[in-house]
Amino acid sequence: MSAELFQKMSQSILDGDSDAAAELAKQAVAAGVDPLEAINQGFVVGVNQVGESFACGNAFLPELVMAGEAMKAAVAVLEPEMKKRGTERKILGRVVLATVQGDIHEIGKTLVGTMLSASGFEVHDLGVDVPSEKILAKVREVDADLVGLSALLTTTMVKQREVIEDLDKEGLRRKVKVIVGGAPVTRDWVQKIEADGYSEDAIGAVAVAKQLVGAA
Numbered sequence: 001m002s003a004e005l006f007q008k009m010s011q012s013i014l015d016g017d018s019d020a021a022a023e024l025a026k027q028a029v030a031a032g033v034d035p036l037e038a039i040n041q042g043f044v045v046g047v048n049q050v051g052e053s054f055a056c057g058n059a060f061l062p063e064l065v066m067a068g069e070a071m072k073a074a075v076a077v078l079e080p081e082m083k084k085r086g087t088e089r090k091i092l093g094r095v096v097l098a099t100v101q102g103d104i105h106e107i108g109k110t111l112v113g114t115m116l117s118a119s120g121f122e123v124h125d126l127g128v129d130v131p132s133e134k135i136l137a138k139v140r141e142v143d144a145d146l147v148g149l150s151a152l153l154t155t156t157m158v159k160q161r162e163v164i165e166d167l168d169k170e171g172l173r174r175k176v177k178v179i180v181g182g183a184p185v186t187r188d189w190v191q192k193i194e195a196d197g198y199s200e201d202a203i204g205a206v207a208v209a210k211q212l213v214g215a216a
């Protein structure tokens, strides 16, 4: 019975069907299925499959976005149940995510956030056009492990460096790893500003983030 349910869960993610994912999560709760098992043996199987298909060019951005949204819908139903049972999903790390100041491009950043949270990170998404001091304040508040900085404009990329410098000035640089991304970001730039990681897409961002927190 559970095997069939898990298979349906995985399929709901592959279909990018948020309603079905939430409904299956509710069914699992009603049937007394361990919510953590439902996530790991059901929904995560689907997310991983979509991620792999995307990486080899067999799935595209809309599928990825919808799979991420469906995963979020399922987790939203299961999380309260996990809290009740005291079997909260192990958080891989806390991430403060933002599009840097002066830049209002949000689609890629939000996708990175969705995939990170679908993969087990606690994501604090500060939105777009976020000044450095706001990022630093959040890093302190949530005791972040990672900072993710998105920039889509050549004119705002410099703000990624500014945040890294500010983290350094405030003595926070050794505590947090910084990952950067956005269309104009190159490996050269990453080295120049001494960021810890970089990825061209959301799936790669998850892999890099996992590596940096030692969960790969």
Ligand code: B12
Residues within 6 Å of the ligand: 061, 102, 103, 104, 105, 106, 107, 108, 109, 111, 112, 147, 148, 149, 150, 151, 152, 153, 154, 155, 179, 180, 181, 182, 183, 184, 198, 199, 200, 201, 202, 203, 205
């Ligand atoms: C949509 C869009 C907009 C929308 C944004 C809507 C929104 N709500 O986000 C609007 C219309 C508002 C907009 C405005 C502008 N835009 Co615009 N925009 C784009 C466009 C077409 C697509 C961006 C996008 O969403 N891509 C899809 C997402 C999924 O991809 P992504 O953002 O690259 O993110 C992926 C990766 O980069 C990576 N990633 C992203 N962030 C992060 C973060 C981390 C930590 C990691 C690890 C990875 C990562 O993973 C993501 C997922 O796979 C790009 C063209 C392009 N090809 O990039 C131009 C583009 C970025 N825009 C451009 C410009 C010039 C502007 C404007 C200045 C135009 C103007 N004259 O007003 C303004 C700037 C406003 C501002 N201050 O920010 C230029 C930038 C040129 C440059 N090199 O600087 C581009 C490249 C278009 C062009 N070819 O000229 N834009």
